[in-house]
Amino acid sequence: MRKFKKIRMSVLLAGVFIFMMSCRGGAEENLAEQGSAFLAGESLAEESLPEENDAESRAEIFVYVCGAVRTPGVYALPAGSRVYEAIELAGGLTEEADERAVNQAEVLKDGMQVTVPTRAEAEELRTAEGNAYGRVNINTAGVSELTRLTGIGEARAKDIIAYREEHGAFSSPEEIMKVSGIKEAVYEKIKDDITVG
Secondary structure, eight states: OHHHHHHHHHHHHHHHHHHHHHHHHHHHHHHHHHHHHHHHHHHHHHHHHHHHHHHHHHOEEEEEEEESBSSOEEEEEETTOBHHHHHHHTTOBOTTBOGGGSOTTSBOOTTOEEEEOBHHHHHHHHHHHHHHTTOEETTTOOHHHHTTSTTOOHHHHHHHHHHHHHHOSOSSGGGGGGSTTOOHHHHHHHGGGEEOO
């Protein structure tokens, strides 16, 4: 009876041992499978990245190009395009366009409006901006605007206008001292109130 119990115990232990080994082997196989699936997943993810990047590069944006261009309208461009590319699609600039008034290197955004002003419009805008800062544009101001400046009467204002008509636009505020009767003392009083831009 005791011998039978020992045999039974040995068989039982052997069975438990075999069961544990088979479980361990299954776990190792499972881990191996999971590991290979994980590695495969990584490689698949890496392979899918270019596709995602391609999708982004293929994305289109729509911009409205107007003003001094040959064919104003709404144009579709790839995401990441620049203003100059939108202008090219719109037939390019007209002869009256002021190309300096638009940052042609700017990256476009979906729904953006690109307005190219004419040279006359750009000058008006610069004058308005100068006036907004309380400055008088000595290249465009009339007599009434010029006489708002300290020390500039009607006669001197007419001299400023006559000078720019004869010599062209002032290239810098300091150039106003070339006008008869305006010397450094007068310029010092008005230099913060005038602009040429």
